[in-house]
Amino acid sequence: MNTREPEWPEYEIGEDEEPLLNEIWDKLSETSTHEAVDVADYEDVKGRVLRKMKRRRILYFSVGSGVAAAMAGIFLLFSGENTKLQPEIYGRSHAEKKGVRNEVVLTSDNGMQTCLDSMVKIENHTGKEVALFMASGKKISVEKGRRLRVEVPAGRQFQLTLADGSEVWLNAGSSLEYPASFEGAEERRVQLEGEAFFEVRRDTVHPFYVEFGKRESIRVLGTSFNVNAYADSPVHTTTLVSGKIKYMAQEIQREVVLCPDQQVCLDCEAGGVNVSEVNAALYSVWKEGWIWFENERLENLVQRLARRYGIEMYVADRCKDYTFSGKIRYERGMDYIIKLVTETTDIVCEVENGVVRLK
Numbered sequence: 001m002n003t004r005e006p007e008w009p010e011y012e013i014g015e016d017e018e019p020l021l022n023e024i025w026d027k028l029s030e031t032s033t034h035e036a037v038d039v040a041d042y043e044d045v046k047g048r049v050l051r052k053m054k055r056r057r058i059l060y061f062s063v064g065s066g067v068a069a070a071m072a073g074i075f076l077l078f079s080g081e082n083t084k085l086q087p088e089i090y091g092r093s094h095a096e097k098k099g100v101r102n103e104v105v106l107t108s109d110n111g112m113q114t115c116l117d118s119m120v121k122i123e124n125h126t127g128k129e130v131a132l133f134m135a136s137g138k139k140i141s142v143e144k145g146r147r148l149r150v151e152v153p154a155g156r157q158f159q160l161t162l163a164d165g166s167e168v169w170l171n172a173g174s175s176l177e178y179p180a181s182f183e184g185a186e187e188r189r190v191q192l193e194g195e196a197f198f199e200v201r202r203d204t205v206h207p208f209y210v211e212f213g214k215r216e217s218i219r220v221l222g223t224s225f226n227v228n229a230y231a232d233s234p235v236h237t238t239t240l241v242s243g244k245i246k247y248m249a250q251e252i253q254r255e256v257v258l259c260p261d262q263q264v265c266l267d268c269e270a271g272g273v274n275v276s277e278v279n280a281a282l283y284s285v286w287k288e289g290w291i292w293f294e295n296e297r298l299e300n301l302v303q304r305l306a307r308r309y310g311i312e313m314y315v316a317d318r319c320k321d322y323t324f325s326g327k328i329r330y331e332r333g334m335d336y337i338i339k340l341v342t343e344t345t346d347i348v349c350e351v352e353n354g355v356v357r358l359k
Helices: 017-030 039-055 280-288 298-309 334-344
Strands: 060-063 070-074 104-108 113-116 119-124 129-134 139-143 147-152 158-161 167-170 174-179 188-199 208-212 216-220 224-229 235-242 245-248 255-258 262-267 273-277 290-297 312-315 323-329 349-352 355-358
Touching (some): 147 158, 167 174, 216 224, 224 280, 235 245, 255 273, 290 298, 298 312, 298 323, 298 334, 298 355, 323 334, 334 349
Parallel strands (some): 070 323, 119 158, 188 208, 312 355
Antiparallel strands (some): 060 070, 104 147, 119 129, 129 139, 147 174, 174 188, 188 224, 235 262
C-alpha cells in the first residue's frame, strides 16, 4: 500500500525566527502521527536546533589538509537584539589613540575645510556657486570651479550626491576627489581611493570616469557598480550591478567590457586581470550595514573589520590562512564577531590597550 508523505509547510525565517519556529514545531507536532515520524527523533532534532539557536554557533568547521585552514560558515539568522562594540573591552578607536579626527572631512582646493555628517547633496545654487546640503540641514556654498575632496575615516561611511545627480556611497577609510560642478566639462571625472558604490546618472554626451589604483579607470554612461581599491589591498575588484562599464588598467593595454553580475579583478602584484561571473548584489551590501565574506582569509577579514570599526587588529601567522564565510550586520559589533570566531575555532583573542590580537 502506498503511503502518502505528509506535506510540510514552508516558512520564511527572518529576524524574529524564534517565535516563528515555535509555531512551526507546534504545527509539526500536530502531523507527527505519521508512521514514518519517530517522536523521540522529533524531540531530539527540535532540542538540538533550539540549543544551536541559543548558542548562535557557526554552522560548520573543518581543517583542511596541508595548510591548517579553518572553514567556518557564519550564515546565521539573528534575533532582534544588538550587541554593540564595547569600549571597556576594546578601548578607544585607533584614530582616537593616534589623535586623528574621526569626522568625515571635506577639503577644497582653495584651502577651505569643513566637517560633514552622514551625507551631502550638491545642487546648483547661483550662477557661480553650488550648494552642499547636509543631512542636518546645514548648507555650504562653494564656487563651481573648485575641486573638492571628501575623506571618510575608519569607522565611518558616507553618502554623496554629485552635481549631476549621481550618487556615491563611500566605505570606511576611503576618499573621493571630484569637481564641485560638471558644468561646461566634456566629461565627468572623479578619483577614488578605497571602496565606493556608484549609481551614475545617465548622460550619453558626458561620459563618467572613475580613476583609482595603479592607473586603473572605468568609463560609464549611466550604471551602478562597486569598486574596491584600497592602497594596501593585493587585489582591486570592480563589480557591475547594472548597465555596462569599460575597465582599463595600465597592465593590460586594452578595455574590458563588463555586463551585469560580472567582476574584474586586478592582481596588484602580478599584474594579471581576471573576469568572472558573480552575484553582484553581494558586493555592495556593506552600504546597507552588512559585512559579507565568502571563503575569505582571516588576515584579509581582520583588515576589513579593523577599517570598519576603527580599531587596531592583528592576527598571528598560524591563523592567517583560516577562511570564513558569512553575512553579519555591522551593528552587532566587534565583540560579537570575535566571540563567533573564538568559540568555533582554536583561535584565542587577547586585548591590550585597545589593540585586538588573534592568536
